[in-house]
Amino acid sequence: MRKTVLAAVMLSGLAVGARAEDNRIALDLPPDIKAQFLEHMRTHMNALNDVIQLMAAGKVREAGSVARSEMAIGKGRGIGRFMPPEFREMGFDFHRSADDFARLTAEISEPMNAAGWEKAVGGVAQITARCSACHANFRVK
Numbered sequence: 001m002r003k004t005v006l007a008a009v010m011l012s013g014l015a016v017g018a019r020a021e022d023n024r025i026a027l028d029l030p031p032d033i034k035a036q037f038l039e040h041m042r043t044h045m046n047a048l049n050d051v052i053q054l055m056a057a058g059k060v061r062e063a064g065s066v067a068r069s070e071m072a073i074g075k076g077r078g079i080g081r082f083m084p085p086e087f088r089e090m091g092f093d094f095h096r097s098a099d100d101f102a103r104l105t106a107e108i109s110e111p112m113n114a115a116g117w118e119k120a121v122g123g124v125a126q127i128t129a130r131c132s133a134c135h136a137n138f139r140v141k
Contacts, residue, residue, distance in 0.1 A: 025084065026141040033082050034140060040079065044094075047071050048131070051101075051124060060112055060120050064105025071098035071127070087138055094130035101127055 029037060047070035054063035073095040080088045101123035108116040 022139060024137055024139040026139055027083065027087065028141045029082055033079055037079050038140065044071055048127065055120055055124065058111055060105045060108050060110060060116065064102040067098040068102035071095065072102060073099055090130065090134045094127065094134065097126040097130050
């Protein structure tokens with residue numbers, strides 16, 4: 001029994017070590033750009049939280065307005081020029097998904113019915129899928 005427990009503890013330690021390896025592409029940014037970039041990511045996260053909170057309150061059009069004003073195309077700070085092309089394309093996909101969400105919210109009647117909720121949640125899922133994909137592939141050095 002002790003050997004089994006010891007083996008399980010050792011194997012779990014190996015699994016934790018394996019998970020600690022980070023194979024994502026490291027973005028090596030100048031310090032001022034890194035600070036600006038991280039602040040921009042926090043702005044996106046706060047806006048996404050606002051979108052979800054507004055949706056929870058049944059204010060889908062307001063959620064769309066936040067997505068458009070805070071996350072849609074044209075809201076960048078020009079830091080994409082410091083990023084690899086793959087990162088830039090993922091960023092554009094994120095901004096486009098926020099814009100798509102904003103457009104679809106204009107078509108949903110309030111109060112939302114089941115079909116409206118399905119569209120709205122699907123739109124948010126498209127945004128968060130872009131977030132997840134980027135964070136799965138890139139990290140800041």
